[in-house]
Amino acid sequence: MTTIKDSVHDYIELCPMAEALLDTEPMQRLRYVRQLSTVQLVYPSANHTRFEHSLGVYHLASRAVDHLDLEDDLAARLRAAALVHDAGHGPFGHQTERAIERHLGRHHDEIEWLLEETDLGTVLEEQGVDPDAVAATVDGRGPLGELVSGGLDVDRMDYLVRDAHHTGVPYGTIDHARLIRAFQVVDGDLVIADGNVATAESALIARTLMNATVYRHHVSRIAGAMLDRASERLLDDGVVAPERFARLTDEELLAALSDHEPTADLADRLRNRRLYKRALWARRGAVPDEFVAIDYDRTRDLEREIASAAGVDPASVILDSPGDPSSPESRARVVVDGEPQRLADRSPLVAGLDACAREIWRLGVYAPPAHLESVREAAATVLEIEADPAP
């Protein structure tokens, strides 16, 4: 068995299937896609990649299937799905997700096309694993799919500890070894064994705290919004075909943006960390419902309206209004008093954590430092937000 040294899990043992999969182009590409995208602009050590994360998820999946003593076929399928689960991500991961969905109609968890069009599928078949079953598992479907994509999956376990290790923020240090030992299969479903409510809660807590300090940090959100805007322009201008766009690496996207005049300034700002700033930063309660989680066209319209009112170029206004937070962990099932139950029904913490997530929700309007004041005023008017929203 080949072993690989990992900064988080120490030695990771690779089965021959994993070795073969790692040699494919879609997996090697992940070496050039950062796990935390623009978070490195805030936490400079956060340069770890989706490649090493994929190895970590594979490792935890291997531990889990060993612990659950699954039969070989299912075990192989789960390990394969764990390894390739992020292969569908575009450059900068989640931060180009919306652009790719708009232009390709495809979510990163849908990887059927990848298995057909690249050597990933061939290699799986050579290893005796059904590509379709792997694709379904990546999407959380099929037997024990929730191990790879569910409320308390191995993906989440790896990224929490890995992001903690690389950012230096301690909140992600969950007890993944205990969680994996607590896995049980009851009536075909993956559940957490009795006596582990606190263990399960800890994963939910970890994500809530990492959201507040890392994942939703306003600097990373600003950079992400700038990237999204520039990506849309690149795609709208037909400079890069959507299929090609989705397979770029982080830096290839930056290079493409630099080479296209209308996006060159945004690219330069991202590269040299001369970011837009917050003109407006409003809590959920201060924002009329109609401006929450708005779609692409409406967002662009509002940006133009704000720009016009502020007397600036539309490119100088970015509106960032995220959807309401979700909490997939609360759907995880834990055994309490002998009965599998939804974590949300057994843990008095879940409601509090949901409230926390809403508490840190913010609508943002971003602009270059030179136009902050005029954009702030215009945005407050257009979005009907009253109080002084300067951060």
Place this chain on the structure above:
Amino acid sequence: MTTIKDSVHDYIELCPMAEALLDTEPMQRLRYVRQLSTVQLVYPSANHTRFEHSLGVYHLASRAVDHLDLEDDLAARLRAAALVHDAGHGPFGHQTERAIERHLGRHHDEIEWLLEETDLGTVLEEQGVDPDAVAATVDGRGPLGELVSGGLDVDRMDYLVRDAHHTGVPYGTIDHARLIRAFQVVDGDLVIADGNVATAESALIARTLMNATVYRHHVSRIAGAMLDRASERLLDDGVVAPERFARLTDEELLAALSDHEPTADLADRLRNRRLYKRALWARRGAVPDEFVAIDYDRTRDLEREIASAAGVDPASVILDSPGDPSSPESRARVVVDGEPQRLADRSPLVAGLDACAREIWRLGVYAPPAHLESVREAAATVLEIEADPAP
């Protein structure tokens, strides 16, 4: 400056006052009092002592007074109080607290007597620090006393990370460096600066999770209850005077218990980890209010009643009914929108965490393995607890 290497904070620099204080007998004694008492019976690596913890608390206090740029006198008082804050603990810390309070009427945070009767007071005076002011600070009183004993004090910060390091349980890994940088003095009160609600919550969360997995682990509770029972007997029998008892080390207490025939069996059981087991283990909802947080005499009466009903020796029944949990962190004050406010009023998590604490509350009745069944039945009847309460 002398420096000491610490497993948690790396190098700790000692001012001359700290060096002098460390050389006193009450401080050296803490080398022989474990920080987590009987928790080592569950987590075998948890052998760290109140001595190293005291150094850690001193270190964090030094960082905080530097950050707050306090004037010299106040800074020295706070550092001194941080260093000696645990000197009043009896053997096994919190686990002999009730016995000492009953027999001496003294809580471990009241250390005036220690400053008078030992060289601690003399050394403080030699160093130009007022012992009375130090004693008040240890008790959370006086200027910035909450730094040493308050909602988010340096004591708590040190023990959470230290207990995590030594048990191996990751939940205590809070971001203490950020908390200390977030300290501000507003109108003479210690508060957490704006933008740090999540940082403050994380400390509260850490304690909640450490409670569930470490501090309130049933094996440690059983050992603690056995120790409490044996200590009361030792004191009642006049074998050791209360003043002497309060100054024993962990092992000196075990030796004293071994040497006294009526407590020898309990001592042997503690030493060799042949502990009582849970005959009854009931949630808060299943226990009539009158049996929650009962006092010493009532506890002993109930134990005798249960023993009589079960037909066993009274020494074979231990009733452990803790009080309702408290959450001092929720009183910590954080600045939000420019205004200091109680954490409990700003954080939607606090209520959830309080509920968590109630969720893990349990009344326990413990007995030697041989008598579990009879004691369970008798206890259920006497305490009017219906359902099958076997753990």
Place this chain on the structure above:
Amino acid sequence: MTTIKDSVHDYIELCPMAEALLDTEPMQRLRYVRQLSTVQLVYPSANHTRFEHSLGVYHLASRAVDHLDLEDDLAARLRAAALVHDAGHGPFGHQTERAIERHLGRHHDEIEWLLEETDLGTVLEEQGVDPDAVAATVDGRGPLGELVSGGLDVDRMDYLVRDAHHTGVPYGTIDHARLIRAFQVVDGDLVIADGNVATAESALIARTLMNATVYRHHVSRIAGAMLDRASERLLDDGVVAPERFARLTDEELLAALSDHEPTADLADRLRNRRLYKRALWARRGAVPDEFVAIDYDRTRDLEREIASAAGVDPASVILDSPGDPSSPESRARVVVDGEPQRLADRSPLVAGLDACAREIWRLGVYAPPAHLESVREAAATVLEIEADPAP
């Protein structure tokens, strides 16, 4: 399978045999014997015990026997030996070793008597493991005995990382996971596989650096020498029988020393860290050969001679002249170019590390601070050491 959380190896899985062995008195006693004895007087966090270390050694042995795919009987014997390998240690481990050897003629690796006289042997037999074979393995004899006691054994691997974790000194952080994966059995001998000279060297280096900064720290050596002297007196005076002495815990020995008038002062000094200081501290080159590694009677004679010349009580002079350092790791066998060879023959570092060990060798003469000058002068004369030997 029962699992135990460890601060170093995270979860340790216990086989039923291990569980049964842990419940014996000789194993439980190790909870009260510190792994690093008096080192905690220098590194205050170093309070870890031989109990948790024993668990760690068992864990590494389990990993190794799994990796080597040994047959069940041999695997069980090796795991048992790993777990009980330290059961023969007296109080304060190595620091009472010489006293015990002088009075009992027994080394701590000889545990046949323990297996006969305590429940350890019975439990082994119940578990189907031959106690004699276990005793031989603890002593490094029999099939693969070098796994438990040899040049690169699992004992060493555990203590290096554990001592690093608990002192905070980073030098012990070896790559034990790689070392274990590198184990091979060639012609019945344990060897390190090809390509791992650096891995093997790192363990030797780690011990050399830990020696210099931790294990041979002069404060710990002074405390150890005081303890040795007091122990000899206690035994000579017949206060505690040698058999009983060898089974005391650390604190029981301190208590016994406190209770005996001639050793009470030394006990008080050890407890309250009022240690003797170095009157003389001489390098190997400055010490005539006849005063290196001298035996018990000669040491006592010289101490009396020095005391008489200095005009102080013989109890005020302690002479500490250790033997030449040994380097068991250099005997470890590594495969190079397909052939097992002694590490010393393949590594250009071994000679350098041996020289390092000689470089830090020191003869010490210790005395109470009040008598330092007179003892220094007398000792320099008696031991024919010329230069000013003040540290």
Place this chain on the structure above:
Amino acid sequence: MTTIKDSVHDYIELCPMAEALLDTEPMQRLRYVRQLSTVQLVYPSANHTRFEHSLGVYHLASRAVDHLDLEDDLAARLRAAALVHDAGHGPFGHQTERAIERHLGRHHDEIEWLLEETDLGTVLEEQGVDPDAVAATVDGRGPLGELVSGGLDVDRMDYLVRDAHHTGVPYGTIDHARLIRAFQVVDGDLVIADGNVATAESALIARTLMNATVYRHHVSRIAGAMLDRASERLLDDGVVAPERFARLTDEELLAALSDHEPTADLADRLRNRRLYKRALWARRGAVPDEFVAIDYDRTRDLEREIASAAGVDPASVILDSPGDPSSPESRARVVVDGEPQRLADRSPLVAGLDACAREIWRLGVYAPPAHLESVREAAATVLEIEADPAP
């Protein structure tokens, strides 16, 4: 003061000068230059950048100048030099060093041109720091220049611990906090205070072990040699001007190589980890002196000769014959018995470590897997290496 969270040093406080320097283009560029270049092809977690490393070096320099209590001007100069010390590196750091030196005649430590041509110099002047003095310090010249570039500089301290953290290899964990506390200035020179020979040795040891397992890992060496060869071709073909080449990021270089037909295959092999393999891998003793550390033209000649003898394309043969290892740490000066002395003169380890470095020296000849056999035979003949050199 602004603080930045770092995965290695936790919080790093930035002075206003550092903040201003970080905003320059040459510093932001370092976000896209990996610290360990192609090592990520072996250790997948090693994606940390020269940007975060630069912050770490600045942090340690700040600690050192505070500890040494230097006057403000010198302190500012040293901190500035520490922060910008790597700004002169080309893409993939050391792996394009030779190509840049050949085509530009410039070493990465010579940064005068950078200070003149970019905003780095302007910002330094605005902050009242002399750019020329900073450039000299980066090169190890001027007052206390050895703090930034010397035998035991802060650069080395940071990269050893950082590379350990990110690769997962434990050998780099030196005690940098102690080393910095041990710094002294004696007669204007930086030395290590008395009692710290082991501390100084540990840094030398750490580099030796990291060399053996990480920095000189054959897979990284092969990738580096492929990159060097492709870079030379790119420059020779005039596709990218040397000045521009030196300022590319890692991925910009890969992109440039992909876009140029004669280097496209090498680029694809590097990107997808389809590397050349070792046809020959020979120890120092087996290699005639004339083939050690040969220059560019001779290397190319030999490669052509080997290719011709093997009947393959010259692009299919890469000869990699490094110079003899150097050990800058051995020049560090430590105080022993009151006198500053070269570490090499006081430490018996230095000679052993030098021997270790020679022991791991290898000449390599690399070729695509398809031509391994023919190239091996031809290379053995041309280079007069007898024995079977297959790894």
